[in-house]
Amino acid sequence: MPRAKKVRAIPLPAPFAPPLPAFASADRHHCQLKLTRSVEYSVLLLGLDNAGKTTFHEQVKSLFLPTSPAPNFKTVPTVGQNVSTITLPDMYLKMWDVGGQHSLRKLWQSYYTSCHAIVFIIDSTDIGDGNLEHDNSGRLEECRLVLEDVLTHSETEGVPLLVLANKQDREDCVEVVRIKEGLVKRVFEGEKGSSIRDSRVLPVSALTGTGVKEAVEWVRTRVKWNKEGRPPVMR
Numbered sequence: 001m002p003r004a005k006k007v008r009a010i011p012l013p014a015p016f017a018p019p020l021p022a023f024a025s026a027d028r029h030h031c032q033l034k035l036t037r038s039v040e041y042s043v044l045l046l047g048l049d050n051a052g053k054t055t056f057h058e059q060v061k062s063l064f065l066p067t068s069p070a071p072n073f074k075t076v077p078t079v080g081q082n083v084s085t086i087t088l089p090d091m092y093l094k095m096w097d098v099g100g101q102h103s104l105r106k107l108w109q110s111y112y113t114s115c116h117a118i119v120f121i122i123d124s125t126d127i128g129d130g131n132l133e134h135d136n137s138g139r140l141e142e143c144r145l146v147l148e149d150v151l152t153h154s155e156t157e158g159v160p161l162l163v164l165a166n167k168q169d170r171e172d173c174v175e176v177v178r179i180k181e182g183l184v185k186r187v188f189e190g191e192k193g194s195s196i197r198d199s200r201v202l203p204v205s206a207l208t209g210t211g212v213k214e215a216v217e218w219v220r221t222r223v224k225w226n227k228e229g230r231p232p233v234m235r
């Protein structure tokens with residue numbers, strides 16, 4: 001049987017190598033931009049019913065989507081989920097707005113493993129004076145229990161947490177320092193390993209938009225800081 005001939009690839013001499021197109025450097029730059037923008041992080045919006053999650057979500061879309069859609073403030077209690085993805089200079093940020101009614105809270109845990117940050121929204125006008133000892137309506141205590149429950153799930157361990165004291169445009173709101181001292185600090189005192197979780201409490205008005213950009217900026221920086229702990233999804 002004749003032996004098969006070995007075929008060797010002959011390298012093209014330099015003059016025959018295809019020249020780089022003139023736009024190559026710009027194109028490469030474009031590719032780099034695309035590469036750095038192709039990471040996606042997910043943010044989960046949580047909080048009691050009526051806290052303002054959907055209003056916050058509407059405001060974020062209006063501020064960050066390139067089409068600047070007019071926010072729909074005529075919200076109805078969320079039963080399923082509202083999802084949108086905004087583009088920031090260095091990432092895609094996917095927002096998951098879920099229902100906060102009591103019966104729907106058990107669904108939250110199915111989002112825990114894939115979220116990179118949690119934004120817990122509080123209605124600052126529905127927590128009495130922010131002191132657990134004077135809690136007539138019971139909503140401050142409800143808030144505490146719900147937040148505690150979220151943080152004690154093993155799937156949320158180490159996930160950055162932003163607490164938003166919402167409805168700060170209203171005169172009857174409890175100010176952010178009180179919410180920090182009276183509620184968040186107390187929840188954290190009980191949380192084991194809280195020192196390794198990045199957290200912050202910020203005042204916002206989802207309705208007027210005050211503080212919403214700052215909230216998104218906090219999330220953006222913290223998900224990046226925590227990218228070893230919770231790597232982004234590549235897109």
Ligand SMILES: Nc1nc2c(ncn2[C@@H]2O[C@H](COP(=O)(O)OP(=O)(O)OP(=O)(O)O)[C@@H](O)[C@H]2O)c(=O)[nH]1
Pocket residue numbers: 047048049050051052053054055056073075076077078079098099100101166167168169170204205206207208
């Ligand atoms: N004044 C004021 N009202 C707000 C603000 N944010 C939300 N609201 C009002 O609070 C009510 C509830 O808002 P939603 O955004 O639907 O609340 P939610 O947290 O999505 O409620 P669920 O979907 O049931 O969990 C609506 O009447 C909003 O207009 C705010 O910053 N200021």
Ligand SMILES: [Mg+2]
Pocket residue numbers: 053054055075076077078097098099100
């Ligand atoms: Mg809603």
